Amino acid sequence: MTRLAKYLPILDWGRRYDRDALTNDMVAAVIVTIMLIPQSLAYALLAGLPPEAGLYASIVPIILYAVFGTSRSLAVGPVAVVSLMTAAALGQIVEQGTMGYAAAALTLAFLSGALLLVMGVFRLGFMANFLSHPVIAGFITASGVIIAASQVKHILGIEAHGHALPQVVGDLVAHLPDTNPITLVIGVAATAFLFWVRRGLKPMLRRAGLSPRMADIGTKAGPVAAVVVTTAVTAAFGLADRGVAVVGAVPQALPPLTLPSLDLELIRLLLVPAILISVIGFVESISVAQTLAAKKRQRIDPDQELIGLGAANLGAAFTGGFPVTGGFARSVVNHDAGAETPAAGAFTAVGLAIAALALTPLIFYLPKATLAATIIVAVLSLVDFSILKKTWAYSRADFTAVAATITLTLLVGVEAGVTAGVILSIALHLYKTSRPHIAEVGQVPGTEHFRNIHRHKVITDPAVLTIRIDESLYFANARFLEDYVLDRVVGDDGLRHVILMCSAVNEIDMSALESLEAINHRLHDLGITLHLSEVKGPVMDRLKRCHFLSDLTGRVFLSQFDAAQELARLAAQPPLTAPAAEDAAQSTGDEMIGETASRLV
Amino acid sequence: MTRLAKYLPILDWGRRYDRDALTNDMVAAVIVTIMLIPQSLAYALLAGLPPEAGLYASIVPIILYAVFGTSRSLAVGPVAVVSLMTAAALGQIVEQGTMGYAAAALTLAFLSGALLLVMGVFRLGFMANFLSHPVIAGFITASGVIIAASQVKHILGIEAHGHALPQVVGDLVAHLPDTNPITLVIGVAATAFLFWVRRGLKPMLRRAGLSPRMADIGTKAGPVAAVVVTTAVTAAFGLADRGVAVVGAVPQALPPLTLPSLDLELIRLLLVPAILISVIGFVESISVAQTLAAKKRQRIDPDQELIGLGAANLGAAFTGGFPVTGGFARSVVNHDAGAETPAAGAFTAVGLAIAALALTPLIFYLPKATLAATIIVAVLSLVDFSILKKTWAYSRADFTAVAATITLTLLVGVEAGVTAGVILSIALHLYKTSRPHIAEVGQVPGTEHFRNIHRHKVITDPAVLTIRIDESLYFANARFLEDYVLDRVVGDDGLRHVILMCSAVNEIDMSALESLEAINHRLHDLGITLHLSEVKGPVMDRLKRCHFLSDLTGRVFLSQFDAAQELARLAAQPPLTAPAAEDAAQSTGDEMIGETASRLV
Secondary structure, three states: HHHHHOOOOOOHHHOOOOOHHHHHHHHHHHHHHHHHHHHHHHHHOOOOOOOOHHHHHHHHHHHHHHHHHOOOOOOOOOOOHHHHHHHHHOOOOOOOOOOHHHHHHHHHHHHHHHHHHHHHHHHHHHHHHHOOHHHHHHHHHHHHHHHHHHHHHHHHOOOOOOOOHHHHHHHHHHHHHHHOHHHHHHHHHHHHHHHHHHHHHHHHHHHHOHHHHHHHHHEEEEEEEEHHHHHHHHOOOOOHHHOEEOOOOOOOOOOOOOOOOOOOHHHHHHHHHHHHHHHHHHHHHHHHHHHHHHHOOOOOOOOHHHHHHHHHHHHHHHHHOOOEEEEEHHHHHHHOOOOOOHHHHHHHHHHHHHHHHHHHHHHHHOOOOHHHHHHHHHHHOOOOHHHHHHHHOOOOHHHHHHHHHHHHHHHHHHHHHHHHHHHHEEEEEEHHHOOEEEEEEEEOOOOOEEOOOOOOOOEOOOOOOEEOOOEEEHHHHHHHHHHHHHHHHHOOOOOOOOEOOOOOOEEEEHHHHHHHHHHHHHHHOOEEEEEEEEEOOOHHHHHHHOOOHHHHHOOOHHHOHHHHHHHHHHOOOHHHHHHHHHHHHHHHOOOHHHHHHHHHH | OOOHHHHHHHHHHHOOOOHHHHHHHHHHHHHHHHHHHHHHHHHHOOEEEEEEEEHHHHHHHHHHHHHHOOOOOEEEEOOOOHHHHHHHHHHHHOOOOOOOHHHHHHHHHHHHHHHHHHHHOOOOHHHHHHHHHHHHHHHHHHHHHHHHHHHHHHHOOOOOOOOOHHHHHHHHHHHHHOOOHHHHHHHHHHHHHHHHHHHHHHHHHHOOOOOHHHHHHHHHHHHHHHHHHHHHHHHHOOHHHHHHOOOOOOOOOOOOOOOOOOHHHHHHHHHHHHHHHHHHHHHHHHHHHHHHHHHHHEEEEEEHHHHHHHHHHHHHOOOOOOOEEEEEHHHHHHOOOOOOOOOOHHHHHHHHHHHHHHHHHHHHOOHHEEEEEHHHHHOOOOOOOHHHHHHHHHHHHHHHHHHHHHHHHHHHHHHHHHHHHHHHHHHHHHHHHHHOOOEEEEOOOOOOOOOEEOOOOOOOEEEEEEOOOOOEEOOOHHHHHHHHHHHHHHOOOOOOEEEEOOOOOEEEEEHHHHHHHHHHHHHHHOOEEEEOOOHHHHHHHHOOOOHHHHOOOOOOOHHHHHHHHHHHHHHHOOOOOOOHHHHHHHHHHOHHHHHHHHHOO
16 A cells, blocks of 8 residues: 555545635646646647647646646646747657647657656666756756747748757748747747736735735736737737637637557657756756645655656646656646645646647637747746856856857757756766876874865874875776876885775775786885775775775775874884784784774774 | 877887887788788688688778877787677678678778777776776676687588577578588688697697797697688689688788778768777787786877777778787787787788788688688687676675676677776766765774774764765765765754864865755754764865855864864863854863864865
8 A cells, every 4th residue: 555655646635635725726726727728828829739739738637647646736737838838849750730640749748758757767866866856957958948939930820840940940930031020029029928927917906905825816817818809809809810829710619539659759859858858857947846745845756746747647648748858837736726636737728628628719810920929928037148157157067068058049949958968067077087186195293183285284204105185096097196106106215015095985886996906016016015094984895895995905994084194103113014013013912003094994 | 299109109119119119020020910811811800701801901000000000019900809890790780791881991990980989088098998998808808709609610611600608609500501521620620620730739849859939939820820721722622612601712912902981871870889999909018018018018099099999990090900909819919929019010001011022822722611610719818707707706796797797798799898887887886975884983982083983983072073074075976975964963962062074075076065065054953063073185276266155054174083183072061152162162262173183285
């Protein structure tokens, strides 16, 4: 039962469902439904699909997520970035507006769903961590710019194609003379109105005496007002005949049952986009879910989230939708409107199903310019270039990854941008670890603490060199350490001991082990003894499984302080060869440290 | 002058060249030349090229390396693994034995040379470090098996193709009935003789009273003896007419001047193989060079080595050769024979040039089976599967990478094998760092040292939780730490302070910084103060450039001991809120630690 509840979170919250939760969920559902109707139509437009696909993608996926997902507030459906990625992926292989295009969208949703499910079952949620925060921020900002630019064509009433900035802007400029003035008026008015709704309406409603919640609902209804007014104007004045592009006939039906094509060639073409869409969608969704869960002191399970989102996407694939994920705006609205359980999502689905059945004839005259305006206003709130400034100040590596992500997303496309960001941030991380910071350390006076001789006033001994390597030792930096140590000791004639202080060494792999053996051997040739100090437990466990410790000319000390004390004590005696020195240490009864080292390290 | 000498090491050793060095170099050159004549012919055969290509690839490249290289002992020319990779790369695009095949070999050498030069000029030698030692060992072992298997066809006198084991073995089995008995006798006899030369000849010569150096020379001349005897037998008994494949007519000439084709399509096809050949060749060469330099207390410069090898490959491309690198066997012989400077290489080149001019008619009747025998005996000494056992005992991650490298090299091919090995070892390293070891630590009694509470008897305070994160904090593990800390503190009601002990944290990137901010914020909500201790200098420098330190609810302590002492002192006082506690610490005049922290960390 517990195990089942883990995979079906609905069994957990469903048993404790009561009237209060029902009321709260119903209210939230009404608000979200009102917000989602224009948004769903708009994102379908962005994805290059007929408007009803947006409604369909919001119905069954929401219900499936409610069954399998762990977030209490997440609202699943079409979102801006994933819709753009869908358009970019499909645009490369089929022409927009054809039957094949909508069919390919189903296959893409199916592949994304299957990938998410597989990742969830194999608990691969951690893979999303390789998308760094700055890369995500840069990617979303750049995507927002492209999305906004791609919608300008609807505001102008002209043709434009492409999913990267140069192509979109080039097309816009080329077709600028074709601008339809009436469309332009509608589009600019709708955009201006929606911006005003965002900025000015809520304070006004509050001043008019509405409660904060009512003022919120009023604000969320702004896009609906824009839709109603522009549709009415377009219908009343016959503007569709004067060149204003409208949504047109939308089937009056519940989501159809569809079978995604599993043509192997199509799968081959869509596999990489599907991987990127799954990962980006998952990262966006989990960020939102974690933020909202934290506010309510709830926890979400990333691997179960993969299963919930996978089920939602499979649902979209089989009911005429396209790839979906947990959206930021809709989830925040759902949360703020008081949703307590995933049942709020199910009620939203019912609301949207009613809309799909009853309201579709009413949107025949809805201008595409109005939908474009809702998209532009929504995505511009995602655009935030300040990540460039922040990373520049803090870390050049992060800055480089973000700058590459933004530049490539804008100039080449979403797939190139996010791929470059991930690869570059991994490569820069590896590069840094391949040239680790190495500090020579000495004792901070009056303490047992050892720090960098160049940053602190410390006590050192000319016969003892203590090197602190600030990195795990692995193949990428094994040779670097070897070169560093050997370069450092050559010509230092008074040197008798080298201590590698391993407090920052979290791993020693096989390549690094061979380098340590080489260092030990070469130092021995130079008459220098090699010691280790502060070796961590897991590293020591592994060293004990090979010959290194028995070949080591010196000792392994529990702490750097022990090492310094013991070597200072030896130095006070007449010089001995290394093995003899060790015998001496033992014969004088000072076995405690050595024993402690081997027993406790 | 110094700068020029850096790029032209010949200016350095050339000025100090004397009669002693000349004698030693000449003797070494004679020995190496004797060894190289059959070896060069054999590796050309392995690469699928006419035998003279092997001689040509050993003449000009050696001279160019002598001018630009930094190793005193490295002998550059065709080597087994690179010859196999050449055959694998060319076999995919042109048919062996055609004009296009030899031309493509020139282009491959040109591309490798150009890539090596570029890597040298941009000082990218560190990239070779991403090939871990076990992956290299596994790759060379698997390549040795494939090379040996691919030469069995010459011993049997049958046809066989392919550069991966299943294809080679399949072809051998299919053509087994075509075996030429005379070829088989020659091949098996030559192989047995050469194995005996390796194992039994040297001790015998020593017992016969020869000096070690003379015994060595005698041993190295073994392949020459095999060549002379089998050639004489084949010529005398007219065996070439009875189906024994022989080398045939070889032009009697110095290396020709050739222009590698720079056809773009050809370059596109050969680029990836050229990258792999450059990197593998560089790694093999630098390993040999470093081993030999260490014996003489000399240093080599990896980036200058790239330039030396790049020049050698360009030389091969313009003089009828194919990709070359520093070979293990030939370099060790050169070193053992007493070569003192790269001039030994130049003298070897003169010896080989004389061979190309004068000796080529003599090898008309040299059986290919004899060359195959020299290859088999040479490469089987490279085969050593013990790396699997060693890595299994020491590190499963290393084992996985080696096993994948060996399996894929054998079953799919050299390119797939080495690529998989590199990618897998990087992926496994990243995976490990994404789930770091985290230890709760306490004070080791009687010391200022703090260790894992589960491995050591330590002193802890129920109000203070000290967590040591054994990894740099970066995007791959940022969320892991966040989850760990929050899961750990929930329900621990007595907890008032969390200290992150950062002795193993070598970097905090932007993503991790955001996670630390989140942790700080969430702990604050729970009434818990967050402190840091033992933050390294470079990490602290960066933290000072952002808001984190001013937002931090607690303090940054120089050492974990300072942190524990100070928090214990505070706990002895009546409970205060965190900011007040800090004020208290300052107002009681105990500013020393805080000041030390900000000044010295």
